Amino acid sequence: MTQTTPAEICLARWARSIRTSPLQTMLTKCRPAISFALGLPGPELLPAEQLSVAAAAVLASGPGALQYGPPSEELRHQIVEIMRWRGVECKASEVFLTSGAQQGLSILAKLLIGPRGRVVCEKYVYTGFLQAIEPMMPEVHTIETDAWSGPDIDGLEALLTRVADPGFLYINATGHNPLSLTLGGEARIRLVKLSARALTIVEDDPYGLLQYEGDSAALKSASPSSIIYVGSFSKILSPALRVGWLVAPEHLHTALASIKEGSDINTGTFSQRVACRFIASGGLREHVSKLACAYRRRRDFMLDALARTLPSGSRWTTPSAGIFIWVELPEPYDAVELLDRALSEHGVAFLPGVAFCAKDSAHESARRSLRLNFSHCTEDQIEEGMRRIAVILRDW
């Protein structure tokens, strides 16, 4: 029988230019001694023991936990309470369970953009958002942004007069990834006003419960129906459970359920039940407080180290939420080159700003920018990692 060659499998046009994402490279290929690269929880802070108890209870409750079944009603009710912590009043019937926030974005891309539709995001954006929308081959319209002033709302308003019917604006209002900014009141008011007029907003809020100063409510709290909220247990419970949620108007849920069914079956999973049991035990609020406390210490520790380490003319953010610090080095430093040397010579990883540029939109400062994660490493590792980066910068 004639054997085919692999080349004969013909890929869809958009898929021919797929490259490994910087995040996957860091997760699967690089094994740096010290990593500030990814948005990983601190491993020693994961509640393994309580989740073990929860898993045992779920499996002891009968075969229903292993069978196809509707998404967990109880978990949807628990999320109504979690949304209250974010300042959002919603009903369980508005909560749609997903396999993590990333699936929420992927489903919304299908629901609201569709093939070759339009979408708006900031020039610096979570790379997973771009990966969620790319299979639709959308027109991506970007607005200016930076880590200190946030998204250019004037620019957004101007863009909306030019670009007809964008599917939605994608935004992190609290603990931005990668810029680490939490939006101020004025920007929030203007965004909410825009959403009330013509613009659907998708608010991706994985870090909303990890706040260190103040307590910014979700953007969704001000405008119930035209802002779709994307929530996640990955940063506050466990990434490997793959449980997240959307808060979206009830009339969208038939379509959401059908799209999820087409994506990975819209069934109540084992993980949903384990998360639900853990939350039912009452431990989530306490766990989130413990995380926020630990991460605040790590943030402060890294800020101290940055002040001692970075060359004059550098600037960096002091994030009030989230798990990243955004750093801009002065000329002539280059973050991509810095990463190469940090990885190969010192076993230290971070991600350069250019990794987060939406297509067709490279900022001049991107090559001098770094995203540093502070949740994953211990204080000793932060100290040592920053010391190694300082060595490279000193000898530049």
Add this chain to the structure above:
Amino acid sequence: MTQTTPAEICLARWARSIRTSPLQTMLTKCRPAISFALGLPGPELLPAEQLSVAAAAVLASGPGALQYGPPSEELRHQIVEIMRWRGVECKASEVFLTSGAQQGLSILAKLLIGPRGRVVCEKYVYTGFLQAIEPMMPEVHTIETDAWSGPDIDGLEALLTRVADPGFLYINATGHNPLSLTLGGEARIRLVKLSARALTIVEDDPYGLLQYEGDSAALKSASPSSIIYVGSFSKILSPALRVGWLVAPEHLHTALASIKEGSDINTGTFSQRVACRFIASGGLREHVSKLACAYRRRRDFMLDALARTLPSGSRWTTPSAGIFIWVELPEPYDAVELLDRALSEHGVAFLPGVAFCAKDSAHESARRSLRLNFSHCTEDQIEEGMRRIAVILRDW
């Protein structure tokens, strides 16, 4: 502040016609006393106790099970062995882990079809396949098929001369859903020859290990590179774990990983580790044998009941694999009407043939056809359910 109305969220064009799938309706809305409607494992056959032991061991092994991390290498190696049971020799590097077979289909739709691409399937097809491809708004080309002679390969060859570059042909070669047919040798040889020439084939094989007579190898066994295999633990271990796999040429894995990352993050999940631990304990082969034995008995029990129950002029399949029997009633019976009465008056469910018709392709016989599942109910339930259906048919 002005409140928006829900109507202001504008859906992508394809999404405006989404309706709840018949499978979701059965899973979430109907609670019939006896259901032959869905492809559910028998609940009492799920290995809850062994999975409980596995979950405890996974969680006791440290926080890695709850953290982001690469897909499970060990599980990929275990799947190489499982593929041997299906007659397929492959490498672990060709195994790509998914959140169930459905996600495998959704990823392949993005990879191989793309926005407004082309695809080929049979006129009767698994509805989840259509849901996986719909967000791409593809041109769906169908070939004739029936439960006794299988897909019309002559028609497929003719279609391939008319339709340029279809992304792939979707097929169940073993234990077809919904038609219950297992393809004979000649059809397999012709399909493999076609795949060696110009046609990528996606072989969805969730029932390949549930065979009752004979031992049909996967189509993939005959042609390593141009057939992509879709596998699942949902029918042989637990649907709620959401673990499945693809076997695809290595050069596609960068793109597969990126698409999965965009869909729900390409990370090793808790469920993967639990499945892996269960398999490592050596229990899978024995469990599959136990299932096949139990399902064979249920199949035979249902076949007996059909012979006693159905009106003269009916015909039905004797499936050698899978978990469904396909029934065709004579004129003037109507399966949709039968379902209405069975559900509302007798608490019995099944799915009518029309639920599985690919768009634009209704067979004349579809309205007289039923798909009956025999894996989910006990023998007593099968007896009672068929008795109730017989009552309706007798009084037609």
